[in-house]
Amino acid sequence: MTTSAPSWTAGYVSELDYTHGYYREMSPLNLELAMLSRLQAHSVKRPLRYLELGFGQGLSLNIHAAACEGEFWGTDFNPTQAANARELAAASGADLKVFDLSFAELRDRADLPEFDIIVLHGIWSWISDENRRVIVDLARNRLAVGGLFYMSYNTTPGWSPAMPLRHLMSLHLNLATGEATGLGSRIDAAVDFAEQVVDSNALYFRANPAVAERLKGIKGHNRNYLAHEFFNADWHPMPFSEAADLLAQAKLSFAASSNLVSHIDTLHLTPQQQQLLASIAHPVLRESVRDYCENQQFRRDVFVKGPRGLSPQRQLEILQSHRFVLQVSEGDVALKLNGPAGEAHLQAEVYRPMLAVLAERGHAPKSAAEMLAHPLMKKVTPAQLAQALFVLTGLGNVSAAQDEVQVAAVRTRTQALNRHLVDKAVFSNEIGFLASPVTGAGVPVGRIQQLFLRAIRRGRTTPQEWALDIWPLMEAQNQRLMRDGKPIASAAENIAELASMGQDFAQKRLPILDALGVIERAGSASTVSPDLSIAAA
Known part of the structure; x- marks a missing residue:
């Protein structure tokens, strides 16, 4: 970006580190479910081989490596970010190889295996044409036939x-x-x-x-x-058709959006727009027109090497064996949704019984076949269940779940990673996710919730004890909780607020975090951090 920038940056910002974000769209189960929702086949198996290009701080890569069976690789040119990623990998003990290589250096390694999944978040928009060609080379030569290639990128016309x-x-x-x-x-x-x-x-x-x-x-x-x-030297929002043309050189074909919410047409498209898109046969033209209808500015695309369609009957057959877990409280799921094109109402006669079934046995994961066989679901058809599962997964209320053998195989690694992340929360609020062995993905857990989990691990058993465990850490760092946009002044009030938050956490979040396998004792897995912020006193 400037003439004095180190040559290894290739114009990419290196002075300020990237944020510690987690992106569930890149999780293996989410990618596979996106394919299934669009009647697309793939050849991804377990254990898998998975590569992330430009992993930033490496949080997504480490969560997926800890929570899924397989061999994971990743590179990011920034050595500081690579060091952070290696620290997390050492904590979990996952089979993860982390490099600070350029894409070209990685491509030229003689020991680079063939991958089932290659992913990159955002990087495509911020690199040179030469580096995009290297990525195409990697996909052409190192992505297995039937494998999945995911990338998110800034796009036009929205940008x-x-x-x-x-x-x-x-x-x-x-x-x-x-x-x-x-x-x-x-x-x-x-x-x-x-x-x-x-x-x-x-x-x-x-x-x-x-x-x-x-x-x-x-x-x-x-x-x-x-x-x-x-502020990178290279910044290129790209129309979908241009991205598809470049990836076609690697024998990749567009299959689906990894953002399952975007599959709910009634939220994003008017009836006239839906009719227009249905009349367009060519997939690239159809997706391009859809971007104009939605004024799309950020795409999350899944491509496949060797496209093969599935019949609706085969889709339902495959879905029967997939397991799902409800990762919010049953009553928190709204049946009225708002989108750019208006409101959508979910059928209560389908969604309410399904949610009740998913909430049974402490939110234990259940297969689609198990759900269909439940007495509460006798009026729900397999097609209705499939659509509801895709919708609720896209909304983040439900997640695909791994089978029990896979969960058992990765639980030790996710516990180790989560211990490390929770200990980091003592001094930082940068990382707001923990790993779930059940979903093979990340779960949003804010700093205070993480400190509650740390207190539980330290043998504290009540919200009051959690508050007394946390407050000295905050006080030593000159931090206060916020209420109505202002810092709470006294120690007693901060402790009381922490205890109140802990009570809410124990009732609403802890049981769910337990179902997701996020904590080591009878716990709970959750979705969102409490509505609070930390301020310097």
């Missing part, structure tokens, strides 16, 4: 109006600020400068008011995120 805004901010960062101020300060200056241009009544922003609104959202983002999203 088109804002591309000049990114150019303006990048121009200011490179031409109008000094390097000595540090990248974070230079980003702040670039954003402020763009705001000045908006306030000058510039005709571009008057003609594109949504871009000015986007700038307001940008100001609130974490600077580490903005550095990687907007």
